[in-house]
Amino acid sequence: MIETFRQYGPALVQGFAMTVFCWAAGAVLSMALGLGIALVQRYAPRPVQWLLRVYIEVIRGTPFLVQLFVLYYGGPMVGLMLDPVPAGIVGLTIYGSPYYAEIFRSGFSAVPKGQIEAARAIGMTEGTIIGRILLPLGLVSALPALVNFSIILTKETVILSIITVPELMYQVGRMGAETFRYVETNLALALFFWALVEVISRVGRRLEARLTQHLTPRA
Incomplete structure (x- = not known):
């Protein structure tokens, strides 16, 4: 078994790197698109909101x-x-954007309306309100859900093997087909994904602690 992993190790590492690349690109682009959808839903005319709701x-x-x-x-x-x-x-971007849009929408809804009304009362523009109030406060509420869905999105990358993207699942499938060691190959797949999820979770917790440190009461 060790010899098998030694033989296929470079291919598995390359597949894992492709998985991380596709996930990172898809997560960033779908998060950006989701944020745009959430903002447009908040400020656009009702017909545009309906179209976006249909898309979602x-x-x-x-x-x-x-x-x-x-x-x-x-x-x-x-x-x-x-x-x-x-x-x-592109597929990951399209798939993830509605979920991120709903997460951002929920985060924006958690921002106290009084703060936004006060900002408008002192003459702040909508762009300034978004940048200084809506996004910072909404992100605090939305971050746990953003991290959670980003983790879910990592597991959707296995479907990319269907269209011959040489990611981890594709390499694991090839390894299993050539060696007939399906238990070991799927165990390797699980370990790689566990490591990726663990890293994302730790980064998410650090970000959450950093964003909410001003909310923690000081002794």
């Missing part, structure tokens, strides 16, 4: 596998030709 409900109501298939295999029908890795990142 459609994406949240369909499996990521189906979305990825439509994007990768259906895209060429409308002139959208994407290689596997870009298609995987």
Whole structure:
């Protein structure tokens, strides 16, 4: 078994690096898109809010596998030709953005309305209110959910192997097919993902402690 992992170790590490890359790119882009959707929902006219609500409900109501298939295999029908890795990142971005949008919307709802009304009363522009009040206070409330969904998004990367993205699941599947050691290969998959989730969790806890340190009473 040790010889098997020694043989396939470089491929597993490369697959893990691709998994981290796809997850990081997808998480950052979907978080940015989700933030934009949440802000537009808050300030846009009602018809635009309805359109965004339809987008959110459609994406949240369909499996990521189906979305990825439509994007990768259906895209060429409308002139959208994407290689596997870009298609995987775009797929993760589309899939994650509605969830992040709802998390940000919930965080914004937790900001006391009195603070926003007071800011408007002293002449602050909406852009300043967003940058100095809505985002900082909303992020404090939304951070645990943001970290939690980011962890969930790591596990969705295994679906990218379906469109031949050479991420960890793809490499593990190849290793299992060639060696017939399915228990060991899936154990390696679980350990890699456990390590990634543990890192994200620790970073999330540090960020939460930093953002909420001013809320902790001092002795």
